[in-house]
Amino acid sequence: MKPRVRVPGSVKAGEIVEIRTLVNHVMETGQRRTLDGRAIARNIIHTFTATFDGKEVFKADLNSGISANPYLAFHLKVPGPGQLVMTWTDDAGVIAVEKADIAIA
Amino acid sequence: MRAIGQIRTANRRELVLGASAVVLMSDLVARMMVATASAQPVQGAGWQELMRKILGDAKPVQGQIKLEVPEIAENGNTVPFTATVESPMTEVDYVKSLHVLSTANPVPAIAAFHFTPLSGRAIVSSRIRLAQTQDIVVLAQHSTGRFVMQRREVKVTIGGCGG
Numbered sequence: 001m002k003p004r005v006r007v008p009g010s011v012k013a014g015e016i017v018e019i020r021t022l023v024n025h026v027m028e029t030g031q032r033r034t035l036d037g038r039a040i041a042r043n044i045i046h047t048f049t050a051t052f053d054g055k056e057v058f059k060a061d062l063n064s065g066i067s068a069n070p071y072l073a074f075h076l077k078v079p080g081p082g083q084l085v086m087t088w089t090d091d092a093g094v095i096a097v098e099k100a101d102i103a104i105a
Numbered sequence: 106m107r108a109i110g111q112i113r114t115a116n117r118r119e120l121v122l123g124a125s126a127v128v129l130m131s132d133l134v135a136r137m138m139v140a141t142a143s144a145q146p147v148q149g150a151g152w153q154e155l156m157r158k159i160l161g162d163a164k165p166v167q168g169q170i171k172l173e174v175p176e177i178a179e180n181g182n183t184v185p186f187t188a189t190v191e192s193p194m195t196e197v198d199y200v201k202s203l204h205v206l207s208t209a210n211p212v213p214a215i216a217a218f219h220f221t222p223l224s225g226r227a228i229v230s231s232r233i234r235l236a237q238t239q240d241i242v243v244l245a246q247h248s249t250g251r252f253v254m255q256r257r258e259v260k261v262t263i264g265g266c267g268g
Contacts, residue, residue, distance in 0.1 A: 016226055029211075052223055055221070057221060057223045058220060058221070060219070061216060061217040061218075065207055065210050065235075066232070067183040067231075067233060067234050068182070070231065071232050072230070074220075074229055075224050077222070077224065
């Protein structure tokens, strides 16, 4: 999992900004079978969380109906300077964390 | 007396045997049904139940959600989607969660998104998989407990459940 995140570097306090995220992941549905008929185990990113200075901003419970390489865009009302921490967790227990500092102009 | 007792025991044994046979049979039937269901998803199987679970006793109001999905999706593997719920997003009145349901995917629950007043706006964008032409149903719950819903059909040319 390698996340790519688009966060504005400098904003005004109280401003609402869009945060765009993309992470590469197969999002294996668990519905597919190999050629010899064996089920391929599900492996999807089931949880995404975003916190700003420890406070929850946005959370997503994802299922197999989310496309491979999940894209997620949400908003943040920037209360002041701080750090946005985003976390992706998959079925295999792999966790990716991305941090972005937001400064006030 | 003894004879009657023996007959009774035999009856009980038969009963127990018969009951376990029924349990086995129904278990088999249930498994077969599950297998058929996952092989050929039927339109409308499961998603209403999920909706009832999310709603509880609440009655959703139609509209007040802007749901942006393509009318025709050529590739069901990645269908762009954006949902916007009108809300002041203050500490006392904000959108708590937004559920995305599919009416014909093998798994009806696509995702659940949770907002906070820190979100500023109740907007979420993602890309979803659609196995076939079907409806997308979104249900949003406000912090006041109120539910709103929106529904849109997406025609799918190539399904998103290849394999």
